[in-house]
Amino acid sequence: MIVAGSLRANGRGLPLQFGDYSAVVTTVGAGLARLTHAAVDLVHPFDLTRVPAAYEGKVLAPWPNRVRDGRWSWEGREHLLPISxxxxxxxxxxxACWQDWQVGARSAESVILHTTLPAQPGYPFRLELEAHYRLDPTGLTVTLVAMNDGVAPAPVGLGLHPYLTVGGARIDELTLEFAASAMLAVDERGLPAGEGAPDPDFTQPRLIGATTIDNPFRMPGPWAARLRSDRGGVELRSDSAWAHLYTGELIGRRGLAVEPTTCPPDAFNSGEDLLVLGPGAEARLSCRIAALA
Incomplete structure (x- = not known):
């Protein structure tokens, strides 16, 4: 028997706690629904009973961002992905962002979720995915692991989709510090349309104001994005090759999406920084989110 209210759009909410840090991770999409430090929100929180249409906190696999027309080819065969x-x-x-992941090892401050992505039309490769969440004195560390559980090489891209905030303020009121090597311009469909210098340039902290961003950035190695207000700040660190920034118009600019990714949009077609995993091989993507004084 199904009891009304027993099912949630995001599956189970799994609370984590360490010192002044607390978090909630969801089983659907292995998503980060909440992260606070001293009761101040560091990511834009969402209601577990609603579908997070802006992909808040979701794990992105086996590709982040967009594939043009859902079409791509691999070893001479054309594939068609669902148009989402x-x-x-x-x-x-x-x-993977709408699958209900299984809960593995769990403690008060950490949890591992895992799921199988079966071979299917559009993506005929079998992957085992794990998402590791761990709180400690340095903040929240998130590690995504993809393993090729098939018999042929598998193309893979990975990403994470947190929206950073400082206490829920509109991002117009926050300063951003973010140094990138280059920015990809995008067309009206969000697809790559040339590479150039970051514009605007947030290498030095500056007020976001009314700036609108929805672009991928090539990163120079280990990198950080920092948001600050008079209430404090938040930092995301990663060593991913790419990051995508989005000023969160779908959530009323209540958070800045800072998405570590292993590849740019449409990598299934361009091949740029696309990972190719042999049978049994793994790929990882990690980031850490922490409060700033």
Whole structure:
């Protein structure tokens, strides 16, 4: 028997706690629903009973961002992915973000979730995925692991989709510090349209104000994005090759999406920084989110 209210749009909410840090991780999409430090929100929180249509906190696999028209080819065969972004006609953010992941090892301050992505039309490769969440004195560390559980090489891209905030303030009121090597311009469908210098440039902290961003950035190695207000700040660190910044218009600019990714949009077609995993091989993506004084 199904009891009304017993099912949530995001599966189970798994609370984590360490010192002044607390977090909630969801089983659907292995998502980060909340992260606070001393009761101040560091990521934009969402209601577990609603579908997070802006992909808040989701794991992105086996590709982040967009695949043009959902079409791509591999070793001479053309594949068609589900079109998940109707406004652009693209396949967006992978296949794992709406799966209900299983809970593995768990403690008061950490949890591991895992899921199997079976071979299917559009993506005929079997992957085992794990998402590791761990709180400690330095903040929240998130590690995504993808393992090729098939018999042929598998193309893979990974990403994470947190929206950073400082106490829920509109990002217009926050300063951003973010140094990138280059920025990809995008067309009206969110697809790459050339590479150039970051514009605007946030290498030195500056007020976001009314700036609108929805772009991928090539990163120079280990990198950080920092948001600050008079209430404090938040920092995301990663060593991913790419990051995507989005000023969160879908959530009323209540958070800045800072998405570590292993590849740029449409990597299934361009091949740029696309990971190719042999049978049994793994790929990892990690980031750490922490409060700033």
């Amino acid at each position: 972004e109707r406004t652009t006609g693209n396949a967006l953010h992978g296949l």
